[in-house]
Amino acid sequence: MKTFFFLSIFCITCILPASSQCLDDQKSLLLGLRNSLRFNHSDSTKLVRWNHTKDCCNWDGVECDAFGHVISLQLDGEMISGGIENSEYLFNLSHLEKLNLAYNSFKYSQIPKGISNLANLTHLNLSYADFAGQVPHEVLRLKKLVSLDLSNYHYLSPFLQLENPDLKMLVQNLKQLKELCLDSVDISTQGSDWCHAVSSSLPDLRILSLRNCYLSGPIDSSLLELRSLSVLHLDFNDLASGVPDFFANFSRLTTLSLAQCSLLGSFPEKIFQIPSLQNLDLSDNWLLSGTLPNFPQNGSLRTIVLLDTNFSGSLPDSISNLTLLSRLDLFGCSFFGRIPPTIGNLTELTHLYISDNNFIGSIPLFNLSKKLTFLGASYNSLTGSISSSLFALPSLIWLDLSHNEFHGQVQELSNLSSSSLEILDVSYNHLEGPIPKFFSELEQLTMLLLSSNKFNGTVQLEMFKNPYLDTLDLSDNDLFVQSTGSDSSFPLFPNVTLLRLASCKLQRFPNLCRQSRWESLDLSSNQLKGEIPNWIWEIGNGSLRYLNLSNNLLHGFQKPYKFPSLSVLDLHSNQLQGELPIPPLSSLYVDYSNNYFTNSIPNDIGHFHSNADFFSVSNNNLTGEIPPSICSATALVLDLSANALTGGIPPCLPKKKKLAVLSLGRNNLSGTIPDTFSVNCRLKTLDLQKNALSGKIPGSLVNCPFLEVLNIGNNRFEDTFPCMLTKTHLHVLILRSNKFYGDLHCPQAFQEWPYLQIIDISTNNFSGDFSLLPFSKWKGMVSANDIKKSRYDHLQVTGGYYQDTVTVTMKGLVMELTKILLIFTSIDFSNNKFHGEIPYSIGDLRSLYGLNLCHNELTGPIPASIGNLTQLGSLDLSVNKLTGKIPVELASLTSLSFLNLSDNRLFGKIPEGPQFQTFSAASFEGNDGLYGCPVDTSCYEKGSGISPPGFQTEEVHLKKEIDWDYVSAALGFAVAFGSTVWLTLHCKRWREMFFGKVDQIYLKFFRRW
Structure with a gap:
């Protein structure tokens, strides 16, 4: 019997043709399918080549069995947009075993139900093809499926849902699956449910990919049933x-990827030691901690990605045991110590990211493999000088050592003409000395970024003759950059498209008029004087898209001039005069602020600025009314503040749905705020401070649920507290110096404002019982963590970020914060008519920095709970009717640098403490019952020359502009506040270096929120 069977098989094999030939019915079905599909013929590489004169089994993307039946159809990436919904051609290919329609665009249509006709399918790939809706029941009939991929891009919201059928029904019907990929399919189940569903039905599963599926944890131990995973x-x-320990028991695991999963706790070290593990990705899990273990000999790991986690410790010498390691990414962790020299033995290493840690010492790269192509070591504390051997690595094409503490010079090298270095970035360090000449010898160099170091000396731009140089950045050093200004007919940089020479002591424009490929030019913060030459608009033959000439001494435009098709035009902080120039039609970002432009805003300005994201003319001398054409602009940010504009606010402005920031403050506008805010308005900031506006807050402002900053201080509004804004996302509310009246007892008012950081309602006629205010429900001030999670998000526009300006009264000073601090919080209810006691619940506002309740009618004792406000830096309770003793708890407030309790009815001994001894007697005057230091003059030794600290009893209205970038309250308002502000305002070099350091500190401690 067995002999007969084998003879039969042999005979059948003998009579079959050597190569299969497509059957006529199969060819007809394929040609019909091709003609019914909608696809882009110019982008197609397979369908356009199907020709009826050829054997269809030889068509691109088609595979047949020995009998001429089509068994595989690979139509991925063919730009198909439709035509398969009810395709009689596709779904009659009944022998089909593999169908691949990935990377097409079916415009969010449903997976066709006819798919169930393809009962022989073993592999179905519909990934990244823009299918949407519920996965149909018909998929459950494909019982032979071994591989199913319905994935979509993880950064998109899920288009496909597994609800009916759900995941459990799917896997119970497709028990042959060995590969299941459902990335960005909405599954929405608990950890125990999805783990049990998969492990109980698919014991032979090898690949499981469930990215962005709305899964929740914890991960259940039932997954251990997947022995082949x-x-x-x-x-x-x-x-x-x-991360569960049992993951270490997956003996066949090669790839484990858990990026951005809100993982907690400590990562089990033994997972690193799984013998088969090749790829590990734990990135973007801020609360996941751990250390690197001692790695065993000949480990299989090829990639380790731990960026933006809380891993710490030192790098073990045993990392050299990972002989196959090609990528090590430790960006944004908390590693420290020296980089082990053994890392140089990793011969396969091509990508090394160790930036934003606490490494010290030098980089031991002397023996690194010639295969190293990328080294990133920015944001560390690396010191010493950079070894010359680092630049001699022949395969290195990208080097980033920015944000470290290197010192010393980069050593001169020779014989570098054969180097393959393409990108060199050593910006934001402390490198010093002249620019090394060998840079010009790196023939493959395309990007040279040397900004924000201490390089000095004179640099001739002509030294950079690298033939492929595309990007050059010498900004923010101590360099004196020059150009010979030669009249050569050849361009200075034949291939450069981006040149940044900010803060390079340029006194005249370099000769760039012959540049042929120009796209971006930054000459900001130099000493350029006179007129902007008209040739600058013609460089690159009109290809210039970005131009930054801000912070110079320019006073006009050489005529005639015509703007090219610029996307970004930044001329702020110069001495430009005359009429406001009409921006280019193509502009997306235009900044004319801080100049001396006069006359009125051109009547047709809006028609020329119809596509811009950002338009600012603040701090000029513009007069006249706001032209109605401004409403034609689609700007996200419109800043006309600090001019001399008159008239009213055009009623069309509030109607603009896309407008996110409207800043008209510090003008001479009059009338009322138009009650025309549109439904679904996107406004985030409304700044109308310091005008002559009157009337009431318009009720239509309730249509702006995303409102975060409302500043209408110093006007003539006469209204009650704006209770209708309780459902907005207000972070900043400024009503100061108006005629508001009544109490603050709105229904659910403050309960609905969990993000409030700054509230200033001072100098109005508000009244009511202060003790009834529910401070414990002001969640935005209760804890610093809450603020970090719900921080005010600055608006991103084409040219950068827009930062709001807020004026606060703090420490007796009126200060203007040009960048709202993420964790700065203050309450100013001063100069009103509040009565009653200060509630004990005010001590719940643990992140509060400033509290000003002066000039009211408050009674009762100072609550001891104020001692809980450990971040408090300024406290003013003066000119009230407070009684009792000063709580001793206040003496423990070590951050307190301003205190005024004067003119109350306090008595008893003033608490003793190091901080309290820094305050003068004026902080306590007007309280006849107080005694002790500092009101008792015997505290100061006679004749010793020691005097009590000074104190200003009057508010000193010194307007200080503080340009802080994401700096915490603890840094922002220290005891040395005055000297810090002075340096910030008057020393540009110090300011830029200070803000760079503040950025690092902020990123290190607060980025996770």
């Missing part, structure tokens, strides 16, 4: 749990 992707889910 090799690849596990669970990225972009909110697991909010630890």
